[in-house]
Structures are given as C-alpha cells and as structure tokens.
Amino acid sequence: MDNIITVKNLTKRFGAFAAVDAISFEVARGEIFGFLGANGAGKTTAMRMLCGLSYPTSGSGTVAGFDVMTQGEQIKRHIGYMSQRFSLYEDLTVSENMELFGGIYGMSRNDIRQRSAELLQQIEFSNHADDLVGSLPLGWRQKLAFMVANMHRPEIVFLDEPTGGVDPITRRQFWNLIRNFSANGTTIFVTTHYMDEAGFCDRVSIMVEGKIKALDSPQNLMQQYGAQNMNEVFVMLCR
C-alpha cells in the first residue's frame, strides 16, 4: 500500500517526561485518519513533529516522502494545516486571505485566482469573496479555514480539532467537505474530541499517555471492545 505517513518509534522527551513515547503507525494515501486522545495525551506534540515544527528526540518517520528528522522545511511545503484556534485574518477579506496563503506557498497570481474561485464555488460562497472574514459566522469561517489550508493543493492536510464550537449541522457539512477532498486523493489527518466524528474516519488511533493504545477502523474497534459506540471504546481505553 502507498503510505503517505510512516512513523516508527517516534519519541519526544521534555527532560525526563516522554510526551510522545515510541509511537508507530502508517497512514495510507487518501485515507481519513482520526488521531484521538484525551487532553495532554500527546496528540499535539506528535502532530507538531509530523508537521516539521519540532524535532523528534528519537525514532524515525516520513511525511509525504520527506524525513521528519532532517527535512522539516520540505514537509512544510507539502502539507496543509488547520489550527485548533481560528486562524484566518479577520480584518482581511475572504479573497485576501486566500491570496496571502497562496502567496506564502509560492503560487502564481493566476493560479491563486483560479484556485480561489474553484474552492469558493465548492462551498457555494463565491459571492462573499469580498466580505471581511470577521463579519462571517463561525461555521463559515471554519469551512473557509479548511479551504485555505487546501489552497496550495497539499497531498495531506492536518486538522487540529477543526470542529470545536461549531453547531451539529455545520459539523455535518464540514465532514462532507472533508470526505469530498479525501475522495479526490487528499489525505486527511484529523484530531477531534467528538467521538461521533470518529465514525467518519477510515481508521482511528487512540493515544493514552504518550502511547498509541488502539489503532483500527471504528467498526473493528467497537467489535473488539464490545462497545455500542466510539465513546465507550474511548472511555474504556482512557480509564
């Protein structure tokens, strides 16, 4: 299988404390991979290493074909990232935000215009291109943030708690969007707190105290633990 992320014994220590303790897993190209765990389980630290933001203490891994130890800068060019906190500029318009991030990833002016139009059309938002982002409701901003993360056509997009504070309907729309991108070949690496959302993922891993305790498709996990839903699985593992 074509793996876009391969990680072996990836470890990050802060002094004597191992925030991420020798985790190993693979993510297949085009997959929606749910990265679950309680607060402080080490999700964010692990994700930062995968995004080239922080160097692993030991272990090895590749993201989009680049080494997490030595090629952080290359990785950054090939991934998209959507932060847990809302991360577009509220005092810029929708298209200005898109233009900025397109420019950051070195896209040409023409390419930026084309891609922006295409993405906005996707979420039927074309006639709001000149609205200030700050004037939009939260649900729309989150969808836009996802679109902006996809501006430069990354092979893999990292989403850190993308649906925090969003209403159920918008959350459903957001996941439809994610699935649509995934169907077109973009790999999605997503962390979430909502266990019902774990059901949308092809596979999920559950992290507890720096280690990956379980990794499989949601159906298999529920079967394995004899649980009705992902929530029960999660509680059993984290207890």
Added chain:
Amino acid sequence: MQMKKLSGTVPIAERRKPKMSSFVKKEFLHILRDKRTMLVVLVIPLMLIMLFGFTVTTDVTNVDVAVCAPVRSHAVSKSVDRIVSSRYFRFVGYVDGNDIDRTLRTGKATAVVVFHRDYARNGLYQLVMDGADVNTASTSQTYLNATLSNANTESFYETSPPFEMHMLFNPQMKSSFNFIPGIMGMIFLLICAMMTSISIVREKETGTMEVLLVSPVKPFYIIVSKMVPYLLLSFIDLIIILVLAYFVLDVPMAGGVVGIVLFSVLYLVLSLALGMMVSNVVDSQIAALLISAMVMMMPVLFFSGLLFPVENLPWALRWISYVVPARWYIDAMRKMMIVGVGLSGVLLEAGVLLFETVVLLVASTKKFNDRLE
C-alpha cells in the same frame, strides 16, 4: 450541501518559494484597516509636537513684579524702566516695605524687588520671591538679576568689571528646541518598538502565528515583513516632525538634514529590534503594552535627559541612563539640530546605538528560533 467534482487535488511536483511581497501587503492591510493604529501612528506624533512646541514650555514670561524703593532715586527708576520694558516681567507697581508679605500672599506679584536706600551708590538690592513654584521662582530670579545687573553696568558700578553673557546655539532659550529631540526619541520608540511587538504578539494570541510557522515561510521573514510597514510609517513621521520643527517651530536643523535623517533611521532600526525582543518575551498584547510602557517609556522620560538633566541623577541611575538608547539619540539630535554639528560630531552616540542594535538583533533572532522548539 451539494458537492461538485474537484479539479487538481493531485500534488504538484514543484513547489516554489514563498512570496515575501504578499506578506508585506498583508501587514499594510492590517494597519490600513485599523483606525486606532493609524491614529496612534499619524496623529499622535503631530499632537505631541504641537503640544510640546507651543504650550508646554519652561520659559518664564509675564512674571508679576512689584518694587519697594524707600528712596526713588534716578538709578532706581532707571532700573524699574528696564523691568517695565522687559517682556519677561509685568510691573505691577510700587509697594510699601510693610506690604511685601501681603503682596506676595495675595498673589498680586510673584516677585518683589527691594532697592537699598543707597542703591544709586552701592547697587544693592534684595529679591523676595514666591517660592511655591520652585522652577518659576529660580528662573525669574535669574532673569531679574540679569536685568538689574545690566542696568548697573551702564551707569555707576565701579566694583566689578563688566561682563556679557552669550547664549550660543539657542540665544532665545526656547524650550521647544529642547523638547523636539526628546519627543522624537519617544515617538519612534512608541511606533517601532511598541506597535511592532503588539502586532507580532497579536498573531500569537489569535493563533495565526501557528499557521504561519507550519507554512514554509522562514520565521525570520515573518518578523522582517512585520517591520517593513512600521519602518515606513515612522519614516513618514520623521519627515512630518522635521518639517513641523523647521517651518513652524523654527528649530534650526543646523547640522544638516541628511545627517539627522540617517541618524534617526539607525534609531528606528534599533527600536524595531527592541520591539522584536519584547514580542519574544511575552505572549499577550496587554503584556507587550505594559512592558513597552514600563521598560521603554519610563526610562525615556526619566533617564534620557528629556525632562531632567542626566548629569543630575544619582550615580547608579546615571549608569542606567547610559544603557537607554533614547538618551544617546536625544543627545545626538540636540547636537545636530541645535548646536549644528554634522554626523562626524556624533560618532560616539552612533557607535553606541549601532552596538546596541547588533546585540538586540542577534539576541532576539536567537531567542525567536529557540522558542520554536
């Protein structure tokens, strides 16, 4: 929601370098859309210059002076004439010896000149002043002495040789000359250091910094592109201030404008580096504001010679003042604007500022990179 087929989510093989220009453009948009920032940057410097230039002044004029003269000799009336004709004083009349205290208490006069019975021969007089406002009292005392001793020299003294006093560089002793360099030292620190640090910290607060750090933009470029618009804005301020100072407040700019501008640019860069340092240390806008106010504004007010002469400070504070960049900048500006020396006359000041700039830039770049880990 309806989904349409996407085109081209397939990865591109070649990825180009980030464009700095789109980044700088974004910073300009931030500033242009934020009315408060524009106000702080463009209106406040103007207000400060006008305020300090015209209203806040340590010059003393129109001091109410009464005269007590037991014998109104020719010499006395000649001296009184001088007081009357001076623009610094307003002669309010003669008072009786017993009334001096009451005159001062009621505020009828703030100074009383008491001439000796034999003033015509010995030139002796006494000044009784309202000392409630120490600054005004001591200044008007000096003025009065100068006025009266001039009167003496013309006619009768035989005791002391005549001497004349010349105030070089600022013969009218205008205090606006003194304040302009000080205000410049303060404003540039305000805009470059405070505004830059706040704008960097704002991105940390809103979470956008995280996204920028995940992008291929080098952290150092993020900082540099933030500095560009503020550098430009403060340069505009520099021009506004110089024009106002020269045409409205008559500050001589004797040392040449080119030198003044060059030296100021050095100070601007230093302030930007300071702002970068602050933004490295703090995580919230309010903290950036407080640090800027406490660590940067207070020293400018107290240790830079803006309000109080540095030479009068206790030695410990005087040593602190040697570290405060504004002190060197203000010193140099006074020399260049008023005394009239060129760049070659302020090499020490330039050297100190250059050294501090390099230290700050190296330290804050290092600190910035450390924080990423």
